[in-house]
Amino acid sequence: MTDLAKIPVTVITGFLGSGKTTLVRHLLQNPQGKKLAVLVNEFGSVGVDGDILKACADENCPEENIVELANGCICCTVAEDFIPTIxxxxxxxxxxxxxLIETSGLALPKPLLKAFDWPAIRSKITVDGVVTLADAEAVAAGRFAPNLEAVEAQRAADESLDHETPLSEVFEDQLACADIVLLTKTDLAGEAGIAxxxxxxxxxxxxxxxxxxxxxGQIDPRLILGLGAAAEDDLAARPSHHDGHFDHEHDDFDTVVIEMGEVAEPEALQAAIQRLAREQHVxxxxxYxxxxxxxxRMLVQAVGERVRAQYDRPWGADPRRTQLVVIGEHHDIDEAAIRKVLEG
Incomplete structure (x- = not known):
């Protein structure tokens, strides 16, 4: 590659828990002879996803090429974080x-695409493609699609439900910017759910x-890398609910970090996490x-009531402590109540 060649960038977006980190980890393990770099943006101060990816570092993507942006949503901190990092x-x-850029699950991709037009980087990088991940089971259940019959029936029964939820807008904006959609969690959705x-x-x-x-996350990298979309030149074809806004706010969502000591019964903790989804709409x-x-250490990843846990690596020099990032809509986040459920 010559110094004058633009470096391609793949933006990987998708809702919370749709499988973005799993996909990026697969791409790192199958680099197709490319030297890779990764920017991972977390919603919250504990870098869980970045830590997972750093465990995959090798000569094709050394650890110093895996950068976490944890000062806020990447689409809102372009000048402060994104441009200097690039x-x-x-x-x-x-x-x-x-x-590869892994956005947070609450990020709107279009403001990020607009950043590629900044003079400082426009001649150096290009958006090769936007890959949007969609959880097949969640989408089939109508959680992020406001026009499904089930949602319409609920809206008709409740006069207060006369507008789209913030979650549906995030989902639609991520779809609107996509060049390709990866349908994940298909084993949980079944044939009818996939359809x-x-x-x-x-x-x-x-x-x-x-x-x-x-x-x-298992996919031939050739299907999603090398698309040549130049998405920064194609913004008009990628409409957003937030077009015309100077920026976009995340006041609809909150995150809290719960720190605890050692846990004697991990199964009870997983059951408590499921309770949070049922009772407090987390x-x-x-x-960890x-x-x-x-x-x-035990890695925990939960989306709604679906909880996955696995022992990923020794603690090493890291302090043995339990840290959980809990994300929900603003009106549902009650730190004291969440802590009470988790601590039993």
Whole structure:
């Protein structure tokens, strides 16, 4: 690659828990001979996703090429974080061949695409493509699609439900900016759910989009890297609910970090996380758990009542402590109540 060649950037977006980090980890493990760099944006101060990805660092993507942006949503901190980070990556002795950006699950991709038109970086990088992940089970259930019959029936029964929720707007904006949609969690949705999810995506997308089913992030990188979309030049075809706004606010969502000591009964903690989804409408929980008597830390990832836990690596020099990031809509977040449920 010559110094004058633009470095392609793939923006990976999708709702909370749709599988973005799993996909990026797969791409890092299958780099196709490319030198990669990753920007990962978290919603909350505990860098769970970045830590997972750094465990995949190798000669094709050394740890210093995996950068966390944790000062806020990437689409709202362009000048403060995104531009300087890109410039720092481009100034590395060995420039990356391809950059992956994993946005937070609450990010709107269009403001980020607009940042690629900034004079400081426009001649150096280009948006190769926007890959949007959609949880097939959630989409089929109508959680992020306001026009499904079930949602319409609920709206008709409740006069207060006369507007789209913030979650549906995030989902629709992420679809609107996509060049390709990856349908994840298909094993949980079943054939009928997959068909329903495909129908929702077709109805909500502003143009016809290719939809590919994936499991555990396993996809041939050639399907999503090298699209050559130059999305920064194609913004008019990617409409947003927030077009015309100077920026976009995240006042609709809150995040709290719950720190605890060692946990003697991890199954009870997982049951408590499920309670949070049922009783307090928590959207997402992720973090690490120190389990009594276990030398490995336990990684917890929860979307609604779906909780996954696995022991990922030894604690090493890290302090043994439990840290959980809890994300929900603003009116549902009650830190004291959340802590009471988790601590039993």
């Amino acid at each position: 410039e720092a990556l481009l100034a590395r002795p060995v420039r990356p061949d391809h950059i 329903a999810a495909r129908a929702v995506i077709a109805a909500e997308a502003p143009r016809k989009l290719p939809v590919v089913e994936v499991s555990e 959207l997402r929980v992720k973090g 758990v120190a389990v009594t008597g276990k030398p490995l």
